[in-house]
Amino acid sequence: MTLRTDHSLIAKWIKDNTRVLDLGCGDGALLAGLQKKQNVTGYGVEIDEDNIVKCIQSGVNVIQTDLDAGLSQFENNTFDYVIMTQTLQAIYYPEKLLTEMTRVGHEAIVTFPNMAHWKCRIQMALGGHMPKSKTLPYEWYNTPNIHLCSLDDFESLCAKKNIEILERATVDHAHQISLGMNIFPNLLGEIAIYRFCSKK
Amino acid sequence: MKNTLPPDNVGLVKPNKAHFDETLVLASGSNLNGFDLVYETYGKLNAEHSNAILICHALSGDHHVAGYHTLEDKKPGWWDNAIGPNKIIDTNKFFIVCPNNIGGCSGSTGPLTINPDTGKIYGPNFPLVTVEDWVKTQAMLADHLGIDVWAVIIGGSLGGMQCMEWSIAYPNRLKHTFVIAAAAKLSTQNIAFNEVARQVIRSDRDFNEGHYYKNDNKPIHGLMQARMLGHITYLSDDALDEKFGRQLRDGEIKFGYDVEFQIESYLRHQGRSFVDRFDANSYLLLTKVLDYFDPAAKSNGDLAKVMSPATAEFLIISFSSDWRFSPSRSKEIMSALLETNKQVSYIEIQSKQGHDSFLKAIPRYHEVMEAALNRIAGEVGIQ
Numbered sequence: 001m002t003l004r005t006d007h008s009l010i011a012k013w014i015k016d017n018t019r020v021l022d023l024g025c026g027d028g029a030l031l032a033g034l035q036k037k038q039n040v041t042g043y044g045v046e047i048d049e050d051n052i053v054k055c056i057q058s059g060v061n062v063i064q065t066d067l068d069a070g071l072s073q074f075e076n077n078t079f080d081y082v083i084m085t086q087t088l089q090a091i092y093y094p095e096k097l098l099t100e101m102t103r104v105g106h107e108a109i110v111t112f113p114n115m116a117h118w119k120c121r122i123q124m125a126l127g128g129h130m131p132k133s134k135t136l137p138y139e140w141y142n143t144p145n146i147h148l149c150s151l152d153d154f155e156s157l158c159a160k161k162n163i164e165i166l167e168r169a170t171v172d173h174a175h176q177i178s179l180g181m182n183i184f185p186n187l188l189g190e191i192a193i194y195r196f197c198s199k200k
Numbered sequence: 201m202k203n204t205l206p207p208d209n210v211g212l213v214k215p216n217k218a219h220f221d222e223t224l225v226l227a228s229g230s231n232l233n234g235f236d237l238v239y240e241t242y243g244k245l246n247a248e249h250s251n252a253i254l255i256c257h258a259l260s261g262d263h264h265v266a267g268y269h270t271l272e273d274k275k276p277g278w279w280d281n282a283i284g285p286n287k288i289i290d291t292n293k294f295f296i297v298c299p300n301n302i303g304g305c306s307g308s309t310g311p312l313t314i315n316p317d318t319g320k321i322y323g324p325n326f327p328l329v330t331v332e333d334w335v336k337t338q339a340m341l342a343d344h345l346g347i348d349v350w351a352v353i354i355g356g357s358l359g360g361m362q363c364m365e366w367s368i369a370y371p372n373r374l375k376h377t378f379v380i381a382a383a384a385k386l387s388t389q390n391i392a393f394n395e396v397a398r399q400v401i402r403s404d405r406d407f408n409e410g411h412y413y414k415n416d417n418k419p420i421h422g423l424m425q426a427r428m429l430g431h432i433t434y435l436s437d438d439a440l441d442e443k444f445g446r447q448l449r450d451g452e453i454k455f456g457y458d459v460e461f462q463i464e465s466y467l468r469h470q471g472r473s474f475v476d477r478f479d480a481n482s483y484l485l486l487t488k489v490l491d492y493f494d495p496a497a498k499s500n501g502d503l504a505k506v507m508s509p510a511t512a513e514f515l516i517i518s519f520s521s522d523w524r525f526s527p528s529r530s531k532e533i534m535s536a537l538l539e540t541n542k543q544v545s546y547i548e549i550q551s552k553q554g555h556d557s558f559l560k561a562i563p564r565y566h567e568v569m570e571a572a573l574n575r576i577a578g579e580v581g582i583q
Contacts, residue, residue, distance in 0.1 A: 019541070043538070049564055052547050056515070057571040063534065064547045073535045 005175030006111050006193055007033065010083060013109060013167065013195050014038060018080035021105060023067055023097075024087030027051050028060030035060070042079060045071075068092040071100045079105040086191075088112045089145040099161060102198035107166065111193045114170065116150030116186050134173035135190055151186040158196060167195040202271045208284045209276065210242045210267035210291055215307060218344050224302075224337065227492075230327035233316055237341050238307030239263045239299035242283060243291035245347070250580040252347045253289060254338065254374075255279065255298040256355030256362035258558075259430075259486050260478060262306035265298045266291075281561040288566045289573065293582045294351065299341055301334045303486065305479035311410075312479055324410020324481050331358075331493045335365040339373065349373050351580050352573070353512075356380040356558035357525060358486075361493045364533065367510035368495055376576055378569060380517045381558040383529035384503050384536070385494035390524065393433055394487040397426035401480050410481050423480045424471030431470050436521040436554035496536075503536035513543035515572050517565065519557035520550045545572075 007030050014020065016038045022031050025044025028051070034040035044055050044062040055062035065073070068091060082105030084097075089112050091097050101108035113135040114120075120131035130140040138145065149157075151170070158165055170181045170189025181188045205211050215238050224232040240263045245252060255265050257278070266283035268276050283289045283296060300308040303326060311326040342350070353374045355363045360382025366374055386394070401407060404422030412418050432440075440463060447462040459465045496503040514537055518530035527548045537544040549565045551557040557565070 041541070043544075049547070052545075053564075053567055053571045056545055056568060057575055059575055061513075061543055062545045062547075063538070073531065073538060075539060078538075078541075 005171055005177070006085060006191060009169055009171070009193055010085070010109055010111075011038065014040065014081055016040070019078070021045065021074065021079040021082045023071075023082065023084040023101070024090075025051070025055065025060070025062065026085075028055035028058050028062060030083070030085065031055075031060045032058045067097060070096065071104050074104045076103055077106060080107065081105055082108045084109070085111045086113070089148050091147060094147050095157060095161060098157070098163060099198075102163060102196070105197075107195060107197045109193070109195050111191055112154070113145070113148065114151055114186065114189050114192050115148040116152065117190050118187050119190075121187075133190070151189065151192050154192065154194065158194075162199045163196050164199045165194055165196045169193040202268075205268065205271075208286050209280065210284050212271070213240055213242065213264075213267040213269065213277075215240050215263055215269075217307065218341055220337075220340055220344075222340075224333070226327055226333050227330040228328050232302070232309065232327065235302055235309035235337065236307070236313070237299045237302070237309075237337060239297060239341060240265060240267075240277075241298075241345075242266055242296045243294050245295040245345070246582070248581070249347055250349070250351060251293065251577075251582055252295045252297060252342075252345075252350050254342070254350045254353045254366075255283075255289075255296060256334075256338070256353065256359035257298060257301065258355070258357035258359045259490065260474070260483075261359070262304060263298050263300040263308075264306070265296070279559065281559075282566065282569070288570045289354070290577075293577050294573075297341070297345065297347070299338060301329075302337055303329045303482060303489065305482035310479070311481035311485065321413060323413055326481065326485065328485060328488050328492075330489060331361050331365045332369065334489070335362055335369055338362070338366070339370055342373065349375060351576055352376040352378065354378040354380070354569075355382070357382060357555065358490055358493075360525075361490075364495065364507070365493075367512045367514070368507055371509045371511045374512045375579070376513045376515070376572070378515045378517065378572070379530070379533060381519055381522055381525050381530070381555060382516075382533065383525045384496060384533050386490055387529070391491050393429065393524075394491055397429055398484055398487055400425045400429070401484060404480075407480065410484075412480070418475070419480045420475050423475050423478065423483060424468070426483065427474040427478075428467040428471040431467060433524045434555040436523065436552060438521065439553045439556075442552065503532065504539035507536050507542070508540045510537070510542055514545070515568070516544060516546045517558075517568065518546075518548045519553075519555070519562075519565075520548055521552050522555045522557060524555040 020040050020042035022044045025046050028044050045065045082101040123131040170185045172190045218237050221234050264277040266277040266280045285292050300306040302308050303310045311322050315322045353363050353366050360379040363377040363379045401422035404419035406417040407419040444463040449465050495506045499505045516530050516534050518527035534546040
């Protein structure tokens, strides 16, 4: 099984034999890979029933939860990492959930589509319409993505929330990395990946 | 009469009986001087004895889970929709065992059994038992059948409580457990419902302090009403409304106390048919088994601590419309397991049928169990 590039980037950031909570874990592919290759244990959290069935089928512990209801069932600092890939933008209260992630885990990792990617900027500035792309395929009226942001937006929220950013990476929609992205991440990065924790 | 049975049915089955000579010391401190367990099995135990599934029945269930006893039977076993060749719990892959618990009235030692010490039937003198006692007897049955470790133990409602107890009392004897529509203890409201049911039975003028066998005048009305009350709590408001609404049996209001609404007719029918198959002393005892279950009580209510010996992988399933054992009760079990980093998955199935949902062939519910069992089949080396 080959991991998506954002998954393999995340996998590199995760130490072996650790405990992971994966929020919005989808079909459990990331956790299944981490369990198999890095002896990671933990749980996926998911709301979609088709995905839950897939997790159960592939031996990933999965807890059905609405992330908008918070993570109250999890105790403080019970995980080494709390991961959330491509879900932050669909959450009602992202700022609360980010704090919850740093409460439950020693470190947290999120990925989200960058709203300030140059293609988005051109579509808004010149096309005069809401941006659509491979990472953001929806129309404005049917998108689940209600809280889109840019890398700069995310970083200023972290500053406000006393969250320390430990590492940052960006990839394109095919989850590839380019040199330009490293120099101008907020302009050229299509998907942002952050590792962070609460400021000690 | 049926001439043939569908290919995915286990077919005609016969109950077995195992006798145990040992004196069973019960949680109450009483002793049972030997006892019988009646049970059914479906499928074949493999050479490694690794494919055994234990089904734990709920309040009014018994050992007859699947198939038919005779071709004249109106209904198959109580979970026939899930168990059979190529069904969710596939008898081509797994060896399925279901005993009738002691204290019941379907053949295992209970109020209807003759007490070897007195030569008379136990009746109301049958000692009160607990889930712990049941699980102990089930473990003895497992020994008898040569099953060291169950691949899965599955139970709904009171059956789910037995799953929990297994995982605490015999952590090394089960690999997986499906705890369905269960609770770590009854709520106050649940005990209240049980108490009304008991009072209705015990105040029936034919109850005679439980000694109703001599004159063969059973507390029919009491047991019937207790079942009617119970039945309402097993269904949801919506399910009753959808099924019966305000339909009138004879199409018009008659200004009397005979059956007018269809729901009245249905409940009376349910109550009456229950009386034919169930013993009042057993019913009283079983409601007490439910009331007493509270493993966390040993540890000041700390369920996580009590369940910490468990090593099984848990699949916890609740149903959205179940108000008798609501999803929040299942979540309590889940949270306790999360606290000590146990292997656990949890899903709430959308359903309309209330607590009874666990007996229904709800597609998503069956799909979840099938996904888990497919993986488990792989683990224990079955294709």
